[in-house]
Amino acid sequence: MRTQVAIVGAGPAGLLLSHLLWLDGIDSVILEARSREYVEKRVRAGVCEHPTVELLRQVGLADRLDAEGLPHHGITLRFDGEDHRIALTDLTGRSIVVYGQQEIVKDLIAARLKAGAEIHFEVSDVELHELTGDTPRVTYKDADGVVREIQADVIAGCDGFHGISRPSIPDSAMTVYDHVYPFAWLGVLVKAPPAHHELIYANHERGFALHSMRTPDVTRLYLQVDPSDSLDDWPDERIWAELHARLAISGGFALHEGPILERLLSPMRSFVAEPMRHGRLMLAGDSAHIVPPTGAKGMNLAMADVLVLSRALKALLRDNRTDLVESYSDTCLRRVWRAEHFSYFMTSMLHRAHDADPFQHRLQLSQLRYTASSTAAATSLAENYVGLPFP
Template sequence: MRTQVAVIGAGPAGLLLSYLLHLEGIDAVVLETRDREYVRQRVRAGVCEQPTVELLREIGLGARLDVEGLPHEGFSLRFDRADHRIALTELTGKSITVYGQQEIVKDLIDAHEARGLPVEFEVSGVELSGVDTEHPVVRYRDADGVAHTLECDVIAGCDGFHGVSRPSIPDSVLKTFTRDYPFAWLGVLARTPPSDEELIYAHHERGFALHSMRSPEITRLYLQVDPAEDLANWSDDRIWSELTTRLAVDGDFVLREGPILDKGITPMRSFVAEPMRHGRLFLAGDAAHIVPPTGAKGMNLAVADVRVLSRALKALLKGDPAPAESYSDTCLRRVWRAEHFSWFMTTMLHTDPDADGFARRLQLSQLRYTASSRAAATSLAENYVGLPFA
């Protein structure tokens, strides 16, 4: 078997890259270890930056997003039992759209199937070789266990933090930077209308809470918990009680409760691997970097990566190596900006169990300054809606 680009991973990064390459007339094969329905249904991020939305519209994948997506022109920082609105559109002229990552993945899978673009699910034993040559190879077994050798010009590693792509780069080449946080998120998906029209980021002495949504009927909510917390300790009643406490505000806000459809605990970390390229192997998305979800940057960074990568690969395959050589540096400038913003939002809003009184008062001071200063609010809003693509 032969293709121009072997794409490892059928998440938003891999599928979007494959589709962008297709639009440029470049052949690609996507390999994914999970089954098709799992990939279509797994719940992930839900905030799309304005540049992400504009790109999806530009390539003809914005129809369902425009019908079902929820545009937001602001969100609330909630502390001191009061809401402090960050007016995104007023401050920046831009907005964000709530549209689940799994919905984008569904749109991309449907687009691949409509055009007959190859996506192989349930593959196993994926191995990369020759990545430092001009003719790398991917070996794998298909869903029936049949062994395949896929020859290609380029490999795009879009297979996430635990995938095989990043470990295929020698330790002598790769530098990694990690920050682990002393808290995790307990996330729940509930069948109930959202309790507010916009997202609420709440700072509370018992821990952070987030009120979000996926549709007019489905609410997404999060609670800060200890990373070692056992999910079995959190009954539905306890979750609703804790959310009610942390989201409490002076006024008429009432948290709407409903059946919890899904819940899980996610640890929080910051991670960056440099460089994002070795030979003919290019990393994109979570394979190269992880951000804590507080800044809503993970999926949007993946989109930004593959936008740069698709253009770099087009040039490379036509004989111009310069964009490919600068791919890592170009992406990392945006990655580190997003890492800083995500760290800023995380440390400003979460309750650090090891922080002393001095640190907690500094944290509250930062919240009050951000909510009261137009300059500070504008900086937050500018980063939140998404900086322009490189």
């Protein structure tokens, strides 16, 4: 098989890249280890930054997002038993939209297949070859176990943190920055209407909690837990008891309970691999960087990466220019490190380490009170939260 760009991974990054390339008349083939059903049901991020929403609208992928997404014009910081609203739109003129990552994936897959794109699901044994040459190759087994090969001009590694793309780069050609946080998130998807119309970030002496939503009838809730915990440690009764305790406020808060549809445990880490390019292999999204979910940046960073990458590949494959490919990593990493810092700031301000001393907690409260009372501090948080302009 011959194509211009072989894309490994059919998540938001790989699918959007394929769509952007198609708009520029560039061929691509997508390989995905999971089934279509799996990737369309995999619940992940839900906050779309303003630049992400605008990009999806510009490239014709926002019809369902505009019809079903939930626009938010603020978020709430909950501490000291009170709510403190950060008015995102009033402070920045921009907003966010809550629309599940799996819904974006559904929209992208439908659009790519309608355009005749090649998406090969349930592939295995993927290997990348000759990455520093002009014609890199990808070998794999298809869903029937038949060995296949793709010859390409470029390979885009959009296969996430645990994918094959980043490990295909020699250790000597990459610098890795890794920070593991001393806590994890327990997330539950609940069949119940949200108890608040905006996201609530709660700092509590028992640990962090987040109240979010996916639809008007489905609530997304998170608890800070110990990284050594398992799902067996958290029966329904304990989950609801902690949520009620951590989300309580002095005036009362009626958290809506309902059947738990899904639960997962996620470690908290920051990770960056530099550079995001090795020869004709370009990394994008989680294959190159991970942020803790507190800042709601993961999927949005992937969207920014592939926008930059699509422009670079257009310059390379249509105009025979190499400058944008050569600057791709540096351009993306400036945004990545800003997002890393913002996510670290949000995580450090809101979570309680199990061994934190009273001094550290007082510093957290000081930062929260300053952010809630200072227009300048609130504007800085809001500007980063709604998303800085794409490059």
